[in-house]
Amino acid sequence: MDHTVNGSVLQTMIDHILMDFIGAMRGALEDALLQRQAVEERFQVDVFLGDVSWETSYSLPGEEQPPRVRADVSVDWPTWSQSAFRSWSIGEPPEDFPEIVLEITLRQQRLARAPDLAQVIACLPEESPEAGGEVLVRTAPLLEQVTEADGTTRYAMETTYQGTFRLGYALLEDPSGLGEPVASLARFVASALVRLGDLEVTYLPPEPPRDASP
Numbered sequence: 238m239d240h241t242v243n244g245s246v247l248q249t250m251i252d253h254i255l256m257d258f259i260g261a262m263r264g265a266l267e268d269a270l271l272q273r274q275a276v277e278e279r280f281q282v283d284v285f286l287g288d289v290s291w292e293t294s295y296s297l298p299g300e301e302q303p304p305r306v307r308a309d310v311s312v313d314w315p316t317w318s319q320s321a322f323r324s325w326s327i328g329e330p331p332e333d334f335p336e337i338v339l340e341i342t343l344r345q346q347r348l349a350r351a352p353d354l355a356q357v358i359a360c361l362p363e364e365s366p367e368a369g370g371e372v373l374v375r376t377a378p379l380l381e382q383v384t385e386a387d388g389t390t391r392y393a394m395e396t397t398y399q400g401t402f403r404l405g406y407a408l409l410e411d412p413s414g415l416g417e418p419v420a421s422l423a424r425f426v427a428s429a430l431v432r433l434g435d436l437e438v439t440y441l442p443p444e445p446p447r448d449a450s451p
Contacts (some may be wrong), residue, residue: 252314252319252320252322252323252326254335254409254412255258255289255291255312255314255337255409255411257398257412257415258312258337258402258412258415258419259291259312260310261412261415261416261419261420262310262399262419262422262423263293263359263413263425264327265327265416265419265420265422266293266295266308266310266423266426266427267305268303268405268413268420268423268424269361269420269421269423269424270298270299271295271296271297271300271308271426271427271430272295272296272297272298272300273293273294273295273306274295274304274341275296276291276294276341277289277356278292278293279291279292279293286316286375287316287319288313288315288316289313289314289319290311290312290313290314290315291311291312292309292310292311292312292445293309293310294307294308294309294310295307295308295310295426296430297427297430297431297434298438301443302412302443302444303346303347303349303430303443304346305345305346305434305440306343306345306346306430306433307344307430308341308342308343308344308426308429309342309344309345309426310339310340310341310426311339311340311341311342312338312339313338313340314337314338315336315338317335317337318336318337318404319335320345321333321334321335322335322404322409325409332402334402334404334405334406334409335403335404335409336369336371336401336402336404337369337401337402337404338400338401339373339398339399339400339401339422340372340397340398340399341365341397341398341422342395342396342397342398343361343395343396343397343398343426343429343430344394344395345357345393345394345395345438346393347391347393347440347441347442347443348391348393348394348438348439348440348441349391349392349438349439349440350392350438351380351382351392352380352392352394352436352438354378354380354394356436357378357394357396357433357436358378358382358396360432360433360435360436361375361396361429361432361433362375363375364398364432365398365400365422365425366386366421366422366424366425367418367421368402368418368421368422369371369401369402369403369404369408369418370403370405371400371401371402371403372400373399373400373422374398374400375396375397375398376396376397376398376399377395378395378396379394379395379396379397380392380393380394381394381395382393382412389441391441402418418423438439
């Protein structure tokens with residue numbers, strides 16, 4: 238369970254390398270011409286386990302709301318990585334280099350019909366480009382079906398890439414080196430969203446503005 242904690246406690250749990258990574262990821266996604274969704278970014282700390290997580294969502298520019306395709310990015314900073322980083326920061330060589338756990342979910346939504354699974358898989362690679370010495374691996378797609386009270390059925394498809402970003406000595410010493418590998422991931426996300434958006438599928442109309450007259 239995640240809980241809100243006061244600033245002083247939160248500060249002791251956040252390492253600057255994590256903030257550097259988040260800043261690099263946010264900047265790279267925007268440099269890839271993606272548009273951050275209006276929903277608030279979430280920064281959470283599990284006060285029982287100590288894990289820190291950050292989540293955000295981006296879409297192609299100019300999309301209606303909700304967008305047809307969206308990328309949900311999740312970054313996790315587990316406690317063992319925190320300990321490894323802090324050992325390095327005080328001059329003690331860590332047993333293992335710290336890692337950031339990454340999850341990128343590509344979501345197609347507002348679908349009027351269930352998409353062709355083979356078509357979706359064919360346009361997405363099995364792995365992301367290498368970043369931090371590792372790749373993110375595609376998991377099995379998830380089909381979501383929702384039937385509204387008026388009988389309308391809408392569908393969504395989610396395809397997730399999971400993996401880790403390893404922080405070696407070079408990146409620990411100079412976090413500016415995060416720029417290019419993170420930018421490579423951002424370009425991968427942008428390219429995947431474009432390919433999904435180009436698929437010939439039927440979308441339901443966007444939701445009307447909340448203040449629109451009935």
